[in-house]
Amino acid sequence: MARNLARHNQSHESPGHHQWSPKSVSDAVTSQHHRRFLTRAWALARPYWQSEEKWSARGLLALIVALALGSVYLNVLINSWYSTFYNTLQSRDVSNFWHLIGQFSFYAGLYIASAVAQYYLTSLLQIRWRRWLTHAYFDRWLQGKAYYHLEQGEQRTDNPDQRISEDIDRFTDASLNLSIGLLSSVVTLISFITILWSISGALNLTLAEYDIHIPGYMVWAAILYAGIGSWLTHRVGRRLIRLNFNQQRVEADMRFDMARLRENSESIALYGGEESEKQHLRGRFTHIWANFRRIMTTQKRLIGFTSTYNQLAVIFPLVVAAPRYFSGAISLGTLMQISNAFGQVQSSLSWFVDNYARLASWRSVVDRLTAFNQRMDELLPVANAQGHHLIEEERDSIQLANVRLRLPDGQPLITIDELELDQQHSVLIQAPSGSGKSVLIRALAGIWPWWQGTMHRPKDMLFLPQTPYLPIATLREALLYPYHRDDEFAKRLDEARLHEVLTLCRLEKFDQQLDENRHWSRVMSPGEQQRLAMARALLHRPRWLVLDEATSALDLVTERHLYATLTRELPHTTLISVAHRDSLSDWHQQRLSFIHVKGEHRYQQIEMSPIEVE
Structure with missing residues (x-):
């Protein structure tokens, strides 16, 4: 099992002969950086999906995907229900009102059952993946006295116990939930962008002497809104990747020193070293405090922006679609259906915004596990x-x-x-x-x-x-x-x-x-x-x-x-x-x-x- 853990081989790009602008160079470096990160993440994930448990794992994943797609389909049905329900309210049709309440209750019951089943199966797959990966890391860590060699020399690996006990848990949890969430967002986007295009109609504008006709203008509005939001979110929160990495390290350092104090309690007591240990532990916590304050500042800005972004998303489609409603071109039911469909499209396009903090944490975990793998790989040829x-x-x-x-x-x-x-x-x-x-x-x-x-x-x-x-x-x-x-x-x-x-x-x-x-x-x-x-x-x-x-x-x-x-x-x-x-x-x-x-x-x-x- 240990040998299945893939090693990450650094790729080297051949220099080209084109003259690149600073902007294009920056974009190319960023794109290459993201590709390398995804390669590292896949190198960590691939062994399990090709292991002796691959078929049961793939079967569970298929069920989870099916439930996620089923939830998207239920959202499509509920979106259609919005139009009928609000038109019924507008016409004061009491008999149809209670029929639609019953229909919604049925949809809601299916949605709840699907959500519960998806949570259970995702948790089951995650703990099985974590178990396999933990055992594989146990094998590698203990093989060839690697646990001993990692503590020797100048390039010591900090807190390998945390890498195995905590980082693997974070990696499997984030990998599954982010992947399923991204898939659901993509399917939701495809499903609702068609609905929004068909019901939003066209926007006719006159600028100067030109008549502008924009079909499906609500779709373009959602794309523009989410695109600007995603770009600003990255600008505001990108420091979180490095800060989360550092926070995990300094937290583990303090836990390690406290464990050493407990293990050597008698010697410390005989020396009377309580004051020295206290100062040392306070120094450790000072690093935690300082890094956490930086995380707080970055998170404050990120939460402030994303909260504003999400609140504006509630009224933005109503404001954009309001002229057609007040002109009588669409009914109240269609307006609410547009608002719901816009919300689904915007939410799907805003997946990056909503998950930025979690993506930053996931990336720091991937970097830590990759560095741990590389350090253990370096130990293998040391004898030769x-x-x-x-x-x-x-x-x-x-x-x-x-x-x-x-x-x-x-x-x-x-x-x-x-x-x-x-x-x-x-x-x-x-x-x-x-x-x-x-x-x-x-x-x-x-x-x-x-x-x-x-x-x-x-x-x-x-x-x-x-x-x-x-x-x-x-x-x-x-x-x-x-x-x-x-x-x-x-x-x-x-x-x-x-x-x-x-x-x-x-x-x-x-x-x-x-x-x-x-x-x-x-x-x-x-x-x-x-x-x-x-x-x-x-x-x-x-x-x-x-x-x-x-x-x-x-x-x-x-x-x-x-x-x-x-x-x-x-x-x-x-x-x-x-x-x-x-x-x-x-x-x-x-x-x-x-x-x-x-x-x-x-x-x-x-x-x-x-x-x-x-």
Whole structure:
């Protein structure tokens, strides 16, 4: 499903050889800009309509379109009813009056049923489209560690969680409703422009010595009125596109910072950093305030203009058609039919005016999702571009050749010309902070793209970071992570083994809480979280276990107990530990350290003798 998400390829126009006026250049740029926007919007929408759900989606869309067309047809019938009804009022025909009231009630009932059904089916299609697109973005965001790489380097993507949770919702909702609304407006325009042309008659004017005959003059009046209104609306409200884009970004920034405050509440409380956090959050809200004030100013002008435009549209057709009515050329019923038909034509032509704010919001969402797609696309070729090869295979050693590790800005970190770690020897990696120890582990795990060379590594490896990840779930699921309780791995484990590993890792107090759903990273201390990670290792029983400062929050006695437990319970597992403590030397046969040579670090391997575990 993820691969169906189309990539947007920028198109480049070939320069022509004509001499263009400034006006024509501006029009051409604007037209090209709109075409590119529609191309981007279609690139986001197309995958769903060509997916495995395409036939059910197209069927629902066909029903929605049919209901929309049915509503237009009912409006045509009601327009004809206007003429008969007002002529009946003019002639004071009581019997026909009640008949027409019943006829209108029937039309109104059908219209209401159609509107309800159209809303329900549109909402159903929208949530199904959103579900498919959300799952597709989940796949892309989590594929190839994209969620991790998006947070690295200088070009970080702001708030990808908002792009997926909110922007997709806005995109599917606006795309459907704007498209159906535009279709209804086009069909309404075609239907009523014919009616208005036939009933409005011709306008005869004499200017100077010329007699001017304008057939269907009310149609031309509606087109002129809507055209001027649309142009002025765009002039007044065009800033909303950029302002809405910025508003979504600054709102998400503040939500992110508030979430970080909650996640780090203990550290902030210990530092007494409330005043600093308050000032920082107020600064975030200042950006929201300033941008929203600009939106308010633009919206005020836009609403003022569109309200004036819509109110004038009520009396404009009556004023234009009044001379023919007072001259006796048309009846009251025809006048009201003209007014209603003019309103339908003008409303259809004014679709752009009525939906300008929503179009601006939709465009900002399309721009945000397109930028998100492009950023994820840029991550795909990064491995090949960096010139490195990480090969996972069934083997009993780790081999590195011509490896050059560096920071995202290109600064060199570690150079390893040749290194082999075999399964018979556990390794302790020690070096000063900032020398690149953790970067080496990340490259070995396949999540650090900024390196060159070749690494051969076994498939069966488990990595334990300094800060374990504990999902908000049951303790059972936290122990099994990254497996789920319904996976085959989880089904093979018996209940007794779960209790056993908790005891081995000195987590007995949580023994009766396996099925409690809690935020465990807040419940457990840092040391307890690291012990839980060790319990995971005992459950998973990997052939290679990599511990990156995985016992930094533990006291020496507990650390010694856990390493003794690992060595005893996992006799066929090779340990690779990154640590600063010399106490871990007892549990490894080799030490790997780094020496600083000419701006980078090179490794140095030292043999050691392990302690015997009783």
